Amino acid sequence: MALVSIACESITYEEISDKTPVAELVTYNKDVKPIIEANCIICHSPGGAASFQPWTSYNQVKNNIDNIINRISRPVGDPQKMPQGGSLSPSQIEIITKWKADGLTEN
Template sequence: MMKKIICIISLAVLIIACESTTYEEISDKTPVAELVTYNKDVKPIIEANCISCHSAGGSASFQPWNNYSQVKNNIDKIIDRINRPNGDPLKMPQGGSLSPSQVTIITKWKTDGLSEN
């Protein structure tokens, strides 16, 4: 009987101690306060998540996002696609998603005026 009580208490402590929030989710709650620019903030996100398809040889090479002008000219489409729900065939990046902080950075870049530097 005592073993069952200890097991139940241990299980309860384990369940309570489990944290489902990841570090990324916690850090995503911090608002982006400074001016967002393409070169400093957006370009690294695009290069890490989009260039493999949106450059020469990629499946979306017909719509390249290799530089500031190309990304700026497609910002409304980019924001639409990164905000689509999982399972939507138009959700980008394909087979994954950006973190909430990355989506916030890209959206804020548009709100801040699409500055290059």
């Protein structure tokens, strides 16, 4: 009789779905804009709670990048963490941070 031992590793869904590697050169239109549109535009557009600071264009996001990175990188529970009531995935934060490091390229 053979005894087989299998090791199990506990991985959360977020860890599995967050394995997308960051593109070599991060650009606004290809990489950052979809994240902003899916997570930020609801508040940072005309009529939104943060309409005073819109992020609906490349220049608006580029000009606010330091504030954006500061707010999305805050720990859970910090009242100034964005997006409100949620959090970007670690890979989304890395994409936005890498975009700044790569020179804030539009296309």
